[in-house]
Amino acid sequence: MLNMAEGLARLRALAEGSVVSAVAEAFADAGFELAVVGGPVRDALLGREVNDLDFTTNASPDEILRIVTPISSAQWDIGRAFGTIGARVRGEQVEITTYRADSYDGVTRKPTVEFGDTIDGDLVRRDFRVNAMALQVPEIKLVDPTGGVEDLVAGILRTPTDPGVSFGDDPLRMLRAARFSAQLGFEISEDTRDAITRLRETVEIVSPERIQGELVRLMQTDDPVRGIRVLVDTGLVEEFLPEVSALRLEVDEHHHHKDVYEHSLTVLRQAIELEHSRHPGEAPDVPLRIAALLHDIGKPRTRKLEPGGAVTFHHHDVVGSRMARKRLQALRFDGETTDAVTTLIELHLRFFGYAEGTWTDAAVRRYVRDAGDLLERLHILTRADVTTRNRRKAQRLASAYDDIEKRIADLREQEELDAMRPELDGNRIQEILGISPGREVGEAYRFLLDLRLDEGVLGPDVAEQRLRDWWAARG
CATH class of the missing domain: 1.10.3210 (Hypothetical protein af1432)
Structure with missing residues (x-):
């Protein structure tokens, strides 16, 4: 069960860590907002290990890259189209994303991207309330517009907005519900589960690569069985892995x-x-x-x-x-x-x-x-x-x-x-039998390999004689 006093102490420790404080100071000096967001905040509150650091900001991708370059040893902008810039700061990989809202047009497999202006607007459009929390830095302020803390205490997964709207924005979130249920040991709220059952066919617009990635993350949890039951019970698995149901x-x-x-x-x-x-x-x-x-x-x-x-x-x-x-x-x-x-x-x-x-x-x-x-x-x-x-x-x-x-x-x-290999290699086979490279060398090799498997080590002299006998028997 979540202990808020201990959880807040862990949040403070997260904010005061060398990597977070270095990035926070750089953005504050440049006049932009910055917050640790999503999984790191959730895991710090729960006392789980924090692995990846994700930030959100009102700076544009170009501005993010300009700010992080002086404080990082490497930068990458492969996610620039989605507002994300990656960097290595003091030996740790971080990702910093402009406030945004992703959605699908209901036809294509790729999400459209719209950049936002406020952190609350960014958080409300995220997948689940427990992931829709942010820790503003350097001032150390918890931002929780949808009640993520209450859901952490209750051990429940719910979408920040109507689940039909949330899953319409990104149908992959239905798979994430199964994964987070397994990863955190949380129950899925009834309305969220009903929406997965109702909207399961919409996952067809999500690319196979994204579905595969989410399935792998589920299988990496300590209890994937819990998530698989969610996929089967809601019928969602029928859309991408029907062999299981x-x-x-x-x-x-x-x-x-x-x-x-x-x-x-x-x-x-x-x-x-x-x-x-x-x-x-x-x-x-x-x-x-x-x-x-x-x-x-x-x-x-x-x-x-x-x-x-x-x-x-x-x-x-x-x-x-x-x-x-x-x-x-x-x-x-x-x-x-x-x-x-x-x-x-x-x-x-x-x-x-x-x-x-x-x-x-x-x-x-x-x-x-x-x-x-x-x-x-x-x-x-x-x-x-x-x-x-x-x-x-x-x-x-x-x-x-x-x-x-x-x-x-x-x-x-x-x-x-x-x-395990034959006692005579291909070159020696050719020398003994007086043949050139080709199909017959392969057949002789397989004969010697079967001989090795069946009878163990015979020694090169015996192997040579058995090869000659085999060759003679072939006429």
Whole structure:
């Protein structure tokens, strides 16, 4: 719960910090207003860590650039069209924006920008009341025209104006509601939630890149499940990631299977717990978290109701991987993230074959080879995918995974598994077989790699003889 006395003390400390005071003094000397705005003010009041410093001012972008240049080591004006100038002041990155009001024309994907004259007018047009507060500096005055402090105390998210108007100005704010609900642990007011449900289709005018950015920020929170529930319950997710809501499969009275939607949310939560325990203090692993959320999206498409009440989802891993690739590409995710997510989804069932019977060393090597540098993420996803309430089954699976991880570690130590390659390279293959570069060299290379995976290290002499035998057998 917010303690106002402590919160105000933190605001004063924020205002008196070296970076804020340096920027405030420069703007005051130039005769302009300046205030720390939005997230930094909210987080200081809540006692959360303040990371990025955002300012707002009545100075124009050109005037901002002129004022900050003497006190900064670098400046950038990539956001000049939106009134924003960035700078590095005393080692910290800051962004300073002219009072403004963004809105869409209801047709294009880009917001129009109008500069304002007063700080109150700027704040009223922001996304939520808890973000519509400013700390004027250097005089240290809290500006809160919409009741953001009261909403912080109540733990609630509401728009400063009518939610229909606010979301009309920028439909992406509907996604931000889900993200801030997850990030802050706040409830969304009933009228705000109703407006999201009513206006969800308007998000189609927002660019895929902006939607992707907001989805990533949601997945970076400590509890993205809370925000995902908001997206699904309001129907907003249908507009950009319908595969998630499709996980809520209907169950008839004759065929029973686990709730795939709730299972997926549990897997996501457990993956985050494992991520924190294995890599404490590291940045959130967004590709892993997306893979955990989407790992079963192939099930609705592959579900088959069998006689006797059984339900099967054959090849849902492969189908789900293809579906995920198509969706992530539509949201303009980069290739590295897309490849990581889709590979994890495709491989997430592989381990369960190990749990059902002992693999040979060759099978373990292939598992490692196929996972590549995603192996650690695959370990986490596969462990997180165990949500059974059957304690005996859960313990058996955990024990099997402990065993495969130990075998991988042993093999890696023995054979440098991370650098797995044939014992003869392409040049040596050409010398032995007397052939030129081409398809046959590739086939010989793959033969030797399979030999290495199946039988381990043989030594160059044995490998050469086996290669000659293989070549002779080809005629």
